[in-house]
Each structure stands twice: as C-alpha cells, then as structure tokens.
Amino acid sequence: MSTTMRQVAAAAGVSVATASRALSGSSLVVDATRQRVLRVAAELDFTPSRLARSLVTGLTGNVGVIIPDITNPFFTPFLAELESTLGAGDVGLLIGNAQESREREQALVQRMSTQVDALVLASSRLSDDQIVRAAGRFPVVLVNRRLGADVGRPVALAEVVIDIEPGLRAAVRHLHGLGHTELTYLDGPAQSWSAAQKRTVLNRACTELEMSFTVTGTARPDFAAGREVGGAIATSGASAVVTYNDQVALGVLAACYDIGVEVPGGISVIGCDDSLPTGLARPALTTVACSARALGALSAAAIVEPTTRCADAVSTRLVIRKSTGAHLSATANPAARVRAAS
Amino acid sequence: MSTTMRQVAAAAGVSVATASRALSGSSLVVDATRQRVLRVAAELDFTPSRLARSLVTGLTGNVGVIIPDITNPFFTPFLAELESTLGAGDVGLLIGNAQESREREQALVQRMSTQVDALVLASSRLSDDQIVRAAGRFPVVLVNRRLGADVGRPVALAEVVIDIEPGLRAAVRHLHGLGHTELTYLDGPAQSWSAAQKRTVLNRACTELEMSFTVTGTARPDFAAGREVGGAIATSGASAVVTYNDQVALGVLAACYDIGVEVPGGISVIGCDDSLPTGLARPALTTVACSARALGALSAAAIVEPTTRCADAVSTRLVIRKSTGAHLSATANPAARVRAAS
DNA sequence: TTGAAAGCGCTAACAG
C-alpha cells in the first residue's frame, strides 16, 4: 500500500481532519500548518486515494465514454477532443469499446455505473429503454443518436447530434445538377441510428428531385467493406454512390480502380465526415463534412455545463472535390464504363 | 444515490454480511437465502459499488493504459485487443491519451495511480526514472519500449516489445538485392524509443552492406507529415526510403504521386507495421509487418499472468509488395525521375 | 483554527 493521509497527518503532527483540509486547499487552516502538511506530503510521496474520496463525496471525477468501435477513425478524434477538453478540468476518461454489440455495451454501462459521474454514449446501439434506464442512474450524454419521440425523456439526458440533413441534401442536389438520375446509398451498421437517419434523408431528397434511390448494405463501415461491395455497385449500372462514411468511400474508390472504372468518369462517389487527410484519396473525395472534434467538444460541454437541455448539433456541409462529375453515359451499357484494360 | 447493500439486506431480512456473501457467490450461505437475496437485489436494481469494494479489498478491477496518441491507427487495434482480452476477465480499461507530452503522461500516471491495479505504458515518453518510480507503486507493463541497461529493473515491471531487427534487416537486404546503394530513413517522434531503435538497426544493417544511410525527421508520424517531406526526399536523389510507420509511407506515396515520381520506378518505399487494409496503398506497400493486436494480446497476458518476467516480443517480417523495385538509374540525374508531365 | 467522531458502501475476520 502507499502512503495514507493518516501517515501524513501523524508526520506533520496534526489530525487527519487538518491534513485533509490543508491538502484540499481549505481556507480553514492557518498558512503555517498548511505549508508543513504540504511539505510532509511531498516528502512521503503522498497521493490521495480517489476511491476513498469518491466514497464519501459521491463524486468520482471521471466520466465514462462508450463507443461502438475504437478502431473506427471517426471516433478517435472525437475521443481526443473529449479527453483534452475534459482533462483540462481534471476529469478522467473511462473508455469502453462496445464492439458493435448491444450486450457488450450494456455490460459496460453496468460496469461503469458505479465509478463515473456521467456517461457519454456515442452512436449507441442500446435500445431507447436501456438508455432511459441508464439516464435514471446518472447523467447521460447521447451522441449521434436521438431517442424516439414516444419515450419520456429523462431530465439527466442530453443529446448531441450531427445535423446531417443540410450536407446530405446538398450532396443530392449536387449530383442532380450533374445530371445523375439515380443514387445508391452504401449503408452503415444495421443498428446504427445515424445510418437510418442518412437513409431517410437521402430517400426524401431523391424523391423530391425525382431520382431513383437504392440502398445497399455493408458488413462493417470500413475500407475493406467498401472495397468488397464497391466493385459490384460500379458494374451494376449505378452512376452515383453516397457512402456511410469516408472509409467506405475510400474502399469504393479502390474497388473502382481495381476493376478499371474511372471516378468520376464512370461513377461519382461521395463520402461522409471528411475524416481523411488531404491527399489520401485519389481522386480527392467529395464528402459531407462534419467535424468529429466538434462533436467531442459539444459532448464535453454538455457534461461540464448541463444547463442547455436542448439538443446540440454540429453542422455539416458538402465539400466538393474530384470524385464527383457529370453523368455522361446515361443510356450506355454499364459494362462500357469498364476500361478495356481490365 | 442508488440502492445500497444495506437496503438489500434489510429487504431480504438478513445482515449485510450475509447479503455480501450471497451476492459475491460465497459458498458459506445456504441456497434458499442466496436466492432470496438475489431476487431482492434484482428487484431493487442493486449494483454493488466498486468504489467501496475496492477500498476494502485493495483491488480496483481496472487497469490503466496510456498511449501517446489515440488518433494513431496503430494504437487502436492494440487497445481493442487489450480491451477484449482483459474485458473477458471482467477488468475495465482506463485509457489516457498523453498527446505526445511527457508532462501530460506523468499527470495521467498520477491520476490513475489510485484507481487501477496495473498500468500499461505504450510507447511511453516518460524518462526511465519516472517509469521505475511508477513501477514501484504498482505493476507496470512497458510496451514498445525498453529501459536503459543501467537502471535497476523493478520487480513489478514487464516489457513487451517489437522485435524489429529481423524485419528491418530483411528490408535492407531486399533493397540491397535490388541494387540500391543508399537508404533514407524517415524518422518518427524525437522522444520515441522505437524510432531510435529503428535508426540504430537500419544504420547497422546499412553499414554492413556498405550502403549509405540518411535520417530525416518528420513532425508527427502520420500521413500529412509523410506527404510534406516525401516530395523533397523523392527529388533529392534518394532511391529508397524506409518510414517509421505505414501512415508516413502512405504520405510519401501520395507526395510521389503529386510530383510525378513513379514508385517503385523512381523510388522504392517501405513502411512499418503493415497496419493498412489491403488495397489502400497504391502501389501496394512493401512493409515490415508487425501485429498491433499481437502486441495487445501479449500486454494483456503480461497483466493477467505476471509469471514470465522475461521480455516478451512480437515478431516482424518483411512483406514484399509493389512499392519496391530495382534501382534503375543509379547515376542519372535525380530530376530525371520526375515525369515531364509534372 | 484545530481535533474528535461519524460514516460513505462494502468485505473480512471472528464468534456464535
């Protein structure tokens, strides 16, 4: 065991109460005493036990964050921002990786429940019910997800979402303006709220512009998954694809390259997030930009000052680069888009 | 506050001690009683306080992990593996992002010290001294870093490293066999132990094969940094580059593409880690493969069974793909490698 | 300004 406050108090010739006050910077202790206690504490390499302190104060000083997949590069800047913002206020982060599993996520919530002051659920795969129940035990910040309209919203629940509609609508308008009459959406995880959200918005936007709309699923929202299905989409007659995120789009780009479909000549590709470093995608990816860091900052704010009970949202906008272009061969045989070389 | 064990005990008509025993699955309680306690606990939605339990047992059930940059895609599979392995044994993970700063890392160690059973320091930027001191307070697993030979090794310290030498040597031999007579190493963070390690090994290997060796630094070990310096290297007469990691290599590839230097025609590029999904790099990247997940598994093992005090290591091997090729124009003007188009 | 004492929620002897 390490040094306890009792030892410090003894060594400094004061009571534990006084030592406690001195260490916590209370004004109810005369300066000379404080100095002495502090010096002794330093000499003894004393670190106060958070556990004991938490037990009596009821505050732990850390917040839990649960994400579906720590391997997903969208979440790491989110976490980094959350951590640096919160860390400045000396709160620690307990990070849980739910691995896209509801059971695992629930287990993590359970496990964290007694050692955090608040919980951030990012892209949660839990049911509305489970979330409401959690929010009954401690403050919850729901990120990139909104509760159904029918459930009673608990007081201790904040929602931080991505306002995807403007960006996504701009994307559809952009494609429409380029002469595309159809759109394929390469979807994300089945349980994902934001995937459903994107589906809905795209569907509506396409309907309004009289474009046909198709949804195709992927196993996981990553490069490999995009690459797996990208080829089939490119050769199936699709002229424009919007993907769940940039990783998937990158995979589609790679697939197109593999089979010799030109982008944007043969097919236009639009990603989501703008999470890729400049120059990584070839051609440069047109995408619905949305800052993961901003999402993290907003989430942190929702914890620090739970004043604003209204739903916060980070904005999105279309960033047009080189992966989208005019729809040239509307009536041509899809196979014609495949270069002879392939 | 939530339900306490005292309330459960009262409702079940037993003492707290019995309730505690029933809940912790002790065999010293008759089955009927246990059932009753368990039922009541479930009804009251009771979750035992980890804090209180930890305070008395001295065990927290969580381990801390500190990494220099959570945004670095090498660490996320490492974390994922660590978490899933450890999580199976019901231990929680406290993750700290040191942001490449020694001060911040030390602060995290301090903060975690009273709420973890062990600490994993990955690619630590701390001084040997600080690490030894930490290991004096609780078990430490040092990952991708080794203490200097002169410091007294504490008992509670395990080292898990990457055995980079075989892979890196194979890389140099590979280039030598291809006719390259010089090698440029694009280095990682200044404080990084593994960067120094790579420098040393490459230098030695080059000397042995009578190849000239140059080291160039980057700001951060990521794509953007690689892209920034990649162009200068490609046009400066270098015929072969080994990078600190795959992200940097990817940046170099992008830079070469930008300025029109062919890979491997104009320059050969070798990465480290093999962390990129298949098909991401164009051309496919020759790399010194090393599994971050294996590193995570080994680290987890070092915590679960601290039996093996010997240094564990994950192996590396050269994976030859398409980014390395014969050194064609040994005497030609470097500028000649730049395509006319650029 | 300081100290003594109570207690946060739980576990672990020790009796019964």
Added chain:
DNA sequence: CTGTTAGCGCTTTCAA
C-alpha cells in the same frame, strides 16, 4: 450457516 464487529482512506459535521 449467519450475525457482529472492525475497518479500508477519506471528508465533514460538531465541538472545543
């Protein structure tokens, strides 16, 4: 098998 008792290390009344 079960209850009583004593703390784990700290904060916080309440007195002095």
